[in-house]
Amino acid sequence: MQFDLRKFIAAGARPYHAEYQCDLSARDFAGARIPEPVSVCFDAQPDGTEIQMTLRAKASVHGECARCLDPVESEETVCAEWTVRQRDLDDPDFELPLDEHGRLDVDEWLYQEFLFQIPTVLLCSADCQGLCPQCGKKMADCVCQRAQDSRAPADARLSVLKSLLN
Ligand SMILES: [Zn+2]
Ligand SMILES: [Zn+2]
Known part of the structure; x- marks a missing residue:
């Protein structure tokens, strides 16, 4: 999903709310996968000269145990908040994925949040003895x-x- 952040900051007086399904099945999370579509909840709330954005999602992550290679499935939750100001849109170091028109790539943001959230080492159990x-x-x-x-x-x-x- 694309969200026109520049337009929203310029004109958006009302809170924006979207719920949609995001397909991350083609993305790689340090060896793990999210095969099923993810239910995403995205909010943007004007607050004076700022915009408060919230991104929430829960996904079933499929990977393999780093010790015994058995399949591992775990629930991971993303709940990210971000405050954006007008000047952030022209900041080359702005950390969210924006295009040159100031449109936010919400799917890419979600991917980055899950990448940060999912442990790089998955284990079937904490005391797995391995092979x-x-x-x-x-x-x-x-x-x-x-x-x-x-x-x-x-x-x-x-x-x-x-x-x-x-
Ligand atoms: Zn194991
Ligand atoms: Zn043996």
């Missing part, structure tokens, strides 16, 4: 450790024999 470096299975399923444990006494007996021989 076994030997067999590549999940630690919970792997038997390497048990195999090693049953070998350990044999090794110990061997070392006892060895010390007797010495």
